[in-house]
Amino acid sequence: MSHTRVSLCELPHLRTRHLTQIGGLMRPGTHRSPLLEFGKRFVISPPGFPTMLVTHDMDDVRELFANHDDFSIGQVLSRFSSHDMMFGKQTLIFLDGDEHRRERRLFAPPFQSKALRSYEDLMVEVVQRELPRWPIGEPFEFLKVGYDLAIGVLLGIVFGDVAPVRRDRLKQAVIRWFGEIESRGFLAVTLITPLIGGYTLPYPPLRRRQSEVDAVVIEEITARRAAPSDGHDPKDVLSRYVGTELDQHDDAALARNMRGILLGAYETTAITLGWIAAMLAGHPAAVAELDAAADACDRARLDAYLDAVVAETMRLRPVSPFTGRRALRNTVINGVHIPKGAIVIVPILLIHESPQHYQDPMVFRPERFLGERPNGQTWLTFGAGSHRCLGAQFALAEARILFRTVLEHRRIHTASGPIEPPRRYHTGLSPADNARITLLRR
Numbered sequence: 175m176s177h178t179r180v181s182l183c184e185l186p187h188l189r190t191r192h193l194t195q196i197g198g199l200m201r202p203g204t205h206r207s208p209l210l211e212f213g214k215r216f217v218i219s220p221p222g223f224p225t226m227l228v229t230h231d232m233d234d235v236r237e238l239f240a241n242h243d244d245f246s247i248g249q250v251l252s253r254f255s256s257h258d259m260m261f262g263k264q265t266l267i268f269l270d271g272d273e274h275r276r277e278r279r280l281f282a283p284p285f286q287s288k289a290l291r292s293y294e295d296l297m298v299e300v301v302q303r304e305l306p307r308w309p310i311g312e313p314f315e316f317l318k319v320g321y322d323l324a325i326g327v328l329l330g331i332v333f334g335d336v337a338p339v340r341r342d343r344l345k346q347a348v349i350r351w352f353g354e355i356e357s358r359g360f361l362a363v364t365l366i367t368p369l370i371g372g373y374t375l376p377y378p379p380l381r382r383r384q385s386e387v388d389a390v391v392i393e394e395i396t397a398r399r400a401a402p403s404d405g406h407d408p409k410d411v412l413s414r415y416v417g418t419e420l421d422q423h424d425d426a427a428l429a430r431n432m433r434g435i436l437l438g439a440y441e442t443t444a445i446t447l448g449w450i451a452a453m454l455a456g457h458p459a460a461v462a463e464l465d466a467a468a469d470a471c472d473r474a475r476l477d478a479y480l481d482a483v484v485a486e487t488m489r490l491r492p493v494s495p496f497t498g499r500r501a502l503r504n505t506v507i508n509g510v511h512i513p514k515g516a517i518v519i520v521p522i523l524l525i526h527e528s529p530q531h532y533q534d535p536m537v538f539r540p541e542r543f544l545g546e547r548p549n550g551q552t553w554l555t556f557g558a559g560s561h562r563c564l565g566a567q568f569a570l571a572e573a574r575i576l577f578r579t580v581l582e583h584r585r586i587h588t589a590s591g592p593i594e595p596p597r598r599y600h601t602g603l604s605p606a607d608n609a610r611i612t613l614l615r616r
């Protein structure tokens with residue numbers, strides 16, 4: 175840990191010609207980035223943007239994530255993306271300090287281990303329902319399957335047994351809303367936002383779609399309140415919230431937060447499922463190990479190796495290749511003065527690809543995580559600190575259960591070769607060819 179104080183002006187500054195190279199830190203192969211010449215910390219201050227410190231000094235990163243009170247993630251999202259319009263500024267990720275701590279404690283229980291066990295049957299059912307529709311013996315896009323699985327699981331777990339009058343309306347409203355988020359019009363709004371000081375242009379079609387979702391959710395909240403779960407343990411997320419301290423917010427706020435959970439969980443999970451399929455299809459040895467476990471009906475071995483595959487895929491293809499925090503006041507991390515308003519960026523993918531943290535970092539080797547949890551300081555797919563992904567345990571369990579169920583019924587056809595290149599999805603990485611794989615009967 176450094177004891178000498180430095181200010182941002184004393185650190186290497188990128189010149190305009192280097193700015194185009196920033197993209198290289200967001201794609202696999204970060205070790206080829208010429209920016210590495212600048213060392214572990216460098217500063218970017220393009221005109222019209224806040225000053226940004228990019229750091230992969232692990233002491234900086236540790237101190238940044240440990241500091242809950244002086245930094246905000248919501249302010250980074252508002253400055254560079256249209257997340258505030260998508261999520262709503264009152265949702266968890268936009269809150270800071272004590273308010274965030276209080277709300278997070280209320281939202282967390284349905285995503286902790288005890289609750290997670292109760293979701294497993296539904297996850298298995300969703301795969302069994304979808305599986306007969308997938309082609310056998312010919313290539314198809316697993317990313318699309320990932321989206322279907324993610325939405326099936328989410329609607330079932332977040333909303334549970336929605337009254338039949340609302341079930342289909344809710345699903346259709348959610349699908350239309352997600353469709354609007356992916357529309358060209360809204361993508362254009364997202365791209366313009368950082369260039370106009372973080373102001374997100376009004377986009378009425380998205381508002382309309384959000385209101386449709388909220389209207390059904392509010393009806394459902396009212397119905398659940400009128401008929402509580404008669405002493406049974408509620409299984410779904412919404413029922414776990416109704417009647418708690420969270421429910422003292424107005425209904426619109428609870429509905430908005432439910433929407434925030436759906437949004438945070440949907441794309442990230444679908445894309446990760448796509449990457450796992452793409453990685454497996456390109457790595458015969460990993461699939462041979464999974465097949466051996468599935469053929470022997472050895473579920474413990476299958477689960478252990480799948481956990482390792484999921485962790486290794488998320489190391490090499492984190493949906494978000496970086497995260498960041500904006501200083502709410504003048505502060506210091508690991509001896510570096512961070513002025514109020516400056517942004518600290520943590521290049522997650524660069525850290526994941528560093529030989530200092532992983533041997534042969536560019537090699538897909540699930541064994542490195544076999545029987546060992548990823549190290550929370552150098553494996554940052556879900557971020558870290560007080561804003562670490564609320565659904566991390568949920569997402570890991572979901573990936574394991576969904577793939578276990580697939581592999582108990584199907585084999586993945588493999589061929590060694592390069593893994594699909596990534597395509598930029600909003601700020602994230604998604605498989606460019608939609609994760610084309612071939613499944614065979616087991």
Ligand code: HEM
Binds near residue numbers: 247492560564566
């Ligand atoms: C593979 C799937 C997922 C990935 C890669 C992912 C990634 C992330 C990342 C990078 C963050 C920001 C963390 C930081 O910068 O420290 C985050 C926050 C968050 N995620 Fe996820 N996420 C995933 C799934 C989910 C799921 C399934 C849920 C809900 C069920 C969820 C809900 C949230 C929430 C509520 C936050 C904000 C937490 C806070 O501000 O306290 N995510 N996620």
